[in-house]
Amino acid sequence: MPVYRIAALDIKIDPIYEMTKTALEPYLTDGEAYDFEVSAREEGFEGFCKASFFPNNPDVNEGPYLYTQICKKVLSDHNGFFFHSSSLAIDGEGYLFTAVSGTGKSTHTRNWRKLFGDRVTMINDDKPLIRKIDGKYYVCGTPWMGKSNIGCNMSAPIKAVYVLRRGEENRAEKISPGVVFNHLLEATLIPKTRENMTKLLEMFNELFSQAELFLLTCNKDVDSARVAYEAAQKKCED
Numbered sequence: 001m002p003v004y005r006i007a008a009l010d011i012k013i014d015p016i017y018e019m020t021k022t023a024l025e026p027y028l029t030d031g032e033a034y035d036f037e038v039s040a041r042e043e044g045f046e047g048f049c050k051a052s053f054f055p056n057n058p059d060v061n062e063g064p065y066l067y068t069q070i071c072k073k074v075l076s077d078h079n080g081f082f083f084h085s086s087s088l089a090i091d092g093e094g095y096l097f098t099a100v101s102g103t104g105k106s107t108h109t110r111n112w113r114k115l116f117g118d119r120v121t122m123i124n125d126d127k128p129l130i131r132k133i134d135g136k137y138y139v140c141g142t143p144w145m146g147k148s149n150i151g152c153n154m155s156a157p158i159k160a161v162y163v164l165r166r167g168e169e170n171r172a173e174k175i176s177p178g179v180v181f182n183h184l185l186e187a188t189l190i191p192k193t194r195e196n197m198t199k200l201l202e203m204f205n206e207l208f209s210q211a212e213l214f215l216l217t218c219n220k221d222v223d224s225a226r227v228a229y230e231a232a233q234k235k236c237e238d
Helices: 018-027 043-050 058-077 105-119 177-186 194-210 223-237
Strands: 003-006 009-013 036-038 080-082 086-090 093-098 120-124 129-133 136-140 155-166 171-174 212-218
Touching: 003 018, 009 058, 018 058, 036 058, 043 058, 058 080, 058 129, 058 194, 080 194, 086 105, 093 105, 093 136, 093 223, 105 120, 105 223, 120 136, 129 155, 129 194, 136 194, 155 177, 155 194, 155 223, 171 223, 177 194, 177 212, 212 223
Parallel strands: 009 036, 093 155, 155 212
Antiparallel strands: 003 009, 080 129, 086 093, 086 120, 129 136, 136 155, 171 212
16 A cells, blocks of 8 residues: 655555546655555445535545545644635745635735745645644644645744735734634634544644734735735744
């Protein structure tokens, strides 16, 4: 069974459908050792399909099912969690942008690419994983990148997280997690056990003690990227 390197973890996966194999291919390793395994060849996959928007398309559902199982395992055993966001790296540091669907995460990160050019690498436009590695939090690429399918197999230490909202003027305001706590929870998978919920909250607390958190009010103009970037640099200099 193939082993894939995702978010600095070796995961054993035996994909059934070509769609999943293609998505996973950039993460394939030649190793045999693995941290854990996930599979759609189990009873839970059928129920997952029935509850999805495409109950008669197991090929479409295999990837999301595997990713859900990976996210659960990472939270319970590997110091990490799923965070619905568009993420990029600039000068080796990670920036994440989260918002409700349709607010413009992808539009905003596109502005970063316009403004900073080759300094920017897209990590994942929709479904990155966040992991604590050697005491520091990283945003990690995954094979699942949303409709745009933009991203790559890389990780970067997180410098700043932005909660986006639309506005006429561009403004970045440093905030505490409590101000946007409901949104932070909505951006991840809510654990079903008290133990895992405690782990998630502890990781939120640690993450935002290391990285800046901003409420970013922005329009669609490329200057929104400048405002966001400069806010993070200013906070680091203070």
